[in-house]
Amino acid sequence: GAASTAAPADAEPKTGGDLVFLIDSLGATWIPNNSSISSYQGQIWGNVTDKLVYVDAEGNLSPWIAESWDENADKTQFTLHVKPGVTFSDGTPLDAAAVVANIDIWAKGRPDEGINRIGLFPSANYQGAQAVDATTVTVSFSAPTLSFIPTLAYHGSILLSPETLALPAAQQADLTQDIGSGPFVVEKVAEGDSVVLKKRDDYDWGPEAVGHEGAAYLDTITYKQVAEPTLRTASVESGQAQVAYNASPQDLDALKQEGLTVETPRYLGFVNGYALNTSVAPFDDIKVRQAVQHGIDRDEILSTVYTSDWHAAESFFQSTVPEATDHTADFSYDAAEAASLLDEAGWVKGSDGVRTKDGKKLSLTLYPNPYLQASQSVDELVDQQLTALGFEVNLETYDVPTYSQKVIGNTTVPATEITRSFVDVGAVAGVLTSQKKGDEDWFRLGTSDATLNDLSTRIATATDREARAEVADELQGYVLDQAYFVPLTQIVQRVYVQAPEVSGVTYNGLAYAYYLNAWLNG
């Protein structure tokens, strides 16, 4: 288990207590498929629903509602063995039939009725699921799908009562009608304001990895929306709440000094960094790309924007990803090296400090990623650092809707700032090139880089995890060597500031707070 706890080792868990969790937003709709991956609503779904598989902070998978599973040799056929005796909070059994109904809706959704499918579910290869008996489910795919089992641990794959799944979208959007099997049930919803969860007394099927039997300790959890970050932390400081979500990194040291606990779990996925667009100037030149890699002082970012809870990137992936390997040397900070790379590439510094080549300025526009809170500050600092190097840097900040219109999918954006989680390294294959329909082609290489094509295919079609890990290492080395990707820091997208009495909170591989095992001291 990966229970991180602030309580002294000898403290005995206490039953009872009400926890108030202050959150920036309660997200948009509550239609489960549409909202379960939300950074905000995911917090609540995680406590009111269970999943088939559990993933811990280090990316290890372990059984949960699926007691065990089998897979065939070419990883196209999976058999899940469902834990018996599990019920939804309305009393209906969580059996094989219910699992089939859930897998079906994850894979397909009901788009014509406004219900999305689960985005990262390997729907393209999905052939179907069958309940063999009350506790056995078989799932088949048309191609090797190593990512299927990890996906079951993904925050999107929450199990809901088949009756809920059959409801029309407008009723699913009412959280009180969404029935899960988790340790807490929804007690009260004030739209846009708060959600109150109440413990489910007969709960007894928490993930083995968490190491907790029976019902939760806490009586209730109140998720209360407070949009201002300082008001959230101030409320915890003044004892009006127990947890403040997403505090500003700048504040953390001071908060710790006041005796509060700060939790900065990292999720599995890519590090924060820029995917460079090789199809437009100046990043069509490898030397310029490398200059950016070496021109960024990550320590300064860590010390200015973040705190000691953040870690420098060591690779293209977060170091908690099991397949991640250390490639720090490929992109270490070296301003002199960066400058000489730019000189070599023919970019000459002018009197205003900006480099030019053939009359064109070395300019670059950065678009801070609205999904990452500190992105703005990081980009401002990168702006300062690259300006010193002779770049002319512009910052364009957009809100989420504008960002998704103007930046996402825009093939002229020179550098896209990445924040992206995944539970299985197989997902990486989909972002590197444009070999398959739906591939994202982050670096705008198309299929022009044969090495990358090959690496990407090998990751995607792997049927063996060990072998795939080696390919992943090779891939990380290649991408960083070609300077397609400029890593900045490892992402902590979810920061929790807690009152000292909060103990026993568990963070899974997606860094959501799970309160099954949590209690309040004193």
Added chain:
Amino acid sequence: MTAAPLLAQRSRTARVRGIRLSVPVGVLASFAVVAVVLAFSFAPALFTSQNPAQGVPADKLQAPSAAHLLGTDHLGRDLFTRIVYGAQSSVTSALVAVAIGVVIGGLIGLLAGFLGSWTDVVLARFVDVLLAIPAFLLAVVIVSSLGFQTINAAIATGVSAVAVFARVMRSEVLRVRSSVFVEAARLQGGSNLHVLFRHVLPNASRSLIPLAVLQFGLSILVIAGLAFLGYGDPPPASDWGLLISAGKDYPRAPWLVLWPALVTVATVLSINRISRWLRRTS
């Protein structure tokens, strides 16, 4: 029937005004504040040698000191410098807002009041709609449609002020249009256009000036409010509203909120004072 005493009264106030034309100290101080702010926005480099966008990260969040008069922000940028440079966009955007309000609102009011009949009816309904939607809500809706940038916030603020200017202009035009000197101008052989541009417009716009000054101050606040909600330019821009809203995230560095807020209050207060003075003297 009451012409004579009325006139006596009017001439007296005119005489009284003649006595009072000296400018009060408070107004002089207000002009000084506004002059400094304008100087900030036209020649920021005169007031500070530092760079508003480049800071020394090691010096982050320093309290006010000799090196950093008003302290530094979370990236070690000098707050005073940022305020000085922020004046430009705060002032220009407020000017843009006022210009939109005055020009569009003034035009609507002028046409509605001067042409009357169905033009008046149509324009009046349009103005009613603008007026019926709370100004700040209207600005938010418009800025959400144009995109979250300071210039768009300024445009939105301007549009939300159109109704006020249109109404004042219209009633002024109606007043002037029916005044005796306009009829006199007609008797002197003046055409419609001549009367409109030479008599009605200059007279009607006189009362628009204090209103425009007042709106200038209000616009600074509205744009700051929009920036506060995140509907303006992002950092490293340093509009005052943005500085306040970014500063509030650092409760341990209260100067980050205090100084931009004080500068904003001082500026708006001075502008309001000037507007009041103009209204009283014009």
Added chain:
Amino acid sequence: MTLALSRADDVPLATPALLNVTDLSVSYGRVPVVHDVSFAIPRGGSLALIGESGSGKSTIARSILRLLPRGTGRASGRVELDGAEVLGLAEARFRPFRGRRFGFVPQDPAHALNPVRTVGSQAHEAAALSGLADAGEQRRAVLDVFARVGLPDPRRVYDSYPHQLSGGMLQRVLIGLAVLPRPELLVADEPTSALDVTIQKRILDLLDELRRDLGIGLLLITHDLAIAAERTDEIVVLKDGRVQEAGPTREVFAAPTSPYTVQLQADAPALNPDRYRRDDGDRGVDAWIPDTASARIEVREVSKSYDGSARPAVSGVSFRIPAGTTHALVGESGSGKTTTVRLLLGLEDLDAGEVLIDGAAVTGRTAAELRGIRRHLQLVYQNPFTSLDPTWSVGRIVREPLDRYRVGTRAERAGKVAEALDAVGLSPHLARRRPDALSGGQRQRVAIARALVLEPDVIVLDEPTSALDVTVQAGVFDVLRRLQRERGLTYLFVSHDLALVRQIAGTVSVLKDGRVVEAGRVADVLSHPREEYTRALVDAIPSPYPRSPR
């Protein structure tokens, strides 16, 4: 002032003057406006305070009543009522004097009552002062006093809001409320300047009567010399806050000693009916042109009703004005004078009748033709404060007609403007000023200059001096008379001031309720009025020689 002072000293100690003002000086802020004024009023006596606008008359009244604006107004000197000094009293000790011993009739009846409360509810405040506590008794007292001041329907007045009453009625209400508590001294600040001559006379008669019957002392403020002469025992002449002359009215009039008083007396039309008749052979005033002479302007049977009013504003009005003469339109307020003028100028559409200029009908002309006609037909408005664009300079205002009609070159226009300003006696340096920076008389001269600059042959003057002091008025008419002589201009002159009409017009039409009730030579009509209405108008002209009917 020394005069008044010595007179006050003459009064035996046993019967102290009712009001004794000694060395009163008043300033607003740092600006002194009244300097060392002294006078006294015996019990039941009357004193007139006269002087031009702004000379400090109201200020003196307000200092006595302690109604100077708080904060700015400051008075020094002594004001004694029945020997008791009141200027230095604490407000709480002075309050019993208010209303009970000092009654006040304000200058402007239209603004002297709270507009959102009924007249009756405000009258109770006055009734309460007379010691009546019971609301019913108070009401009865109020209705009584309303009847006493000649209000036709006291009950209706009691229930009305101020705006529902005419100026004359309001003035009577105010007088009634002031005398209701039977004060010892009534201060009446220009109680009639806002009113028609006929009503004016009635009000002044009422005041005389009350003074006689109730033994109330009267301080009457006026700028009208004739009224002062007719109605008061003593007079104090003010100019710029200083006493110019004081003494028994009769003596002052018989032998004025200060040049200012001399001038005032000379300028007052009622006191000088023949001012302009001295220039012999002046057709404007005296000539009576036979019907056969061709008329420069002829108005035939014109009628006009405004939307929504039952009675026509003008109905069947006719008159003709031969070239080079002055015709006057007179009548009380609302009798249709202005409407007739507007019809003549084509500013309103005629319902019936026609207007002929040089024998040709004006109606049915195109806009361009009308414009051509207007070139020779100029109007001077009643009110010089509204008829000039405040944003324009005087030079530009006067040049406007030239610009509009594209007369001559730039230089020629400048020359004509200078000429016109010169003709009305305005110095050229005023051309750069804006109207706000001019006095009322100067403004009206600018308006006349603007009317003159196109060299029209007809000028219509709608009460051109009703807003001005007599001295200023005299100046304006001097100019008009001179221009008529020099250029042979034709004037249509609108007024309700018969004394003035007698001075300057040759022929006259008397209007009542939109109809001409009498017309003819001024000398005939005013000396031998045939109609009752005209007689009333003529009688209302204040007579300069008090209590000695001619």
Added chain:
Amino acid sequence: MLRTYGRFALRRTGQAIVVVLLAYLFTFVVISILPGDPVTSTLRNPDNGFTEDDIARIVAYYGLDQPWWVQLGSSLGRFVVGDLGVSLRSNLPVSGLVLDALGSTLSLAAAALLVAVVLAVAIAYGTQFLPPRWGQGVLRSLPSLFLSVPNFVIGLLLIHVFAFGLGLFSMIDTETPWGTFFAAVALGIPVSAQLAEVLIASLDHESRQEYVAVARSRGLRSGALFLRHLVKPSALPTVTVLALIVGELLGGALITEAIFGRVGIGTLVESAVASQDLPVLQAVVSLAAVVFVVVNLLADLAYPLLDPRVAVGRSGRPVSVAPRDEPTTPLREEVSIV
């Protein structure tokens, strides 16, 4: 009188309805200028991993693939019969969302109005009667100061002092009496400034009127003078401005609610704006217009009944029947909010 008043009432009501419909239309047009739609942009979140095919089908579900006039027609058709549609963001019926939010906002607005009126009357009374002269001067400059402080600064200040410093209310449950009170203070202060300015100006104006001097010459005490002569005429223009200010309260709620963590119309708008939730925005804007229009309609209808100087003309328009130069007769068409 009754006939013309009826015509006047009818005319004003008709205008009010037209204005609300136009406000609805206006919002639609303004929001629809923007290319793209909220659903697409949410689905485009790269974490979702949707294909364009998936997105197109969902967009079709919301009817967002239709040409704008079809969308406008159907939504206007629904609006006229009182159906506000379904939120694009939360998939819940808009009417429910708005009703839920309305209660909190109305109580906040009502409290703020109360705070504003009390504060404004206190300030205005003080400027006329506070004994020390300098005190009057200080009070006179208060409205101007209130109007110069960004209201979010006031809000933040109140929270830090009273919620965290003194612990009078908590940010968790902001709908407590103290929580509502301080939010109302933050919202009410700028409004009180406007009211106070009008009130002071009209008190100043009225007390300079001749009739006040004349009433004083009848020996009235200051108190009686204030109550009998000054209150009513100064209150009339203030009522007019008060009606115009209602809109301001709704607009100001946007920031106040965001800061005080209250759920109401303001927060509804904020989230709707962030997600381009057109049906919600349209509903809120129309609602605000309805509130504004109804309040002003009532004020308009009441005015000729309250002020004896204003009557309804035969054309069905209110006209001033007082002497033309009467500046205290604010015909509503001439009053402006500044």
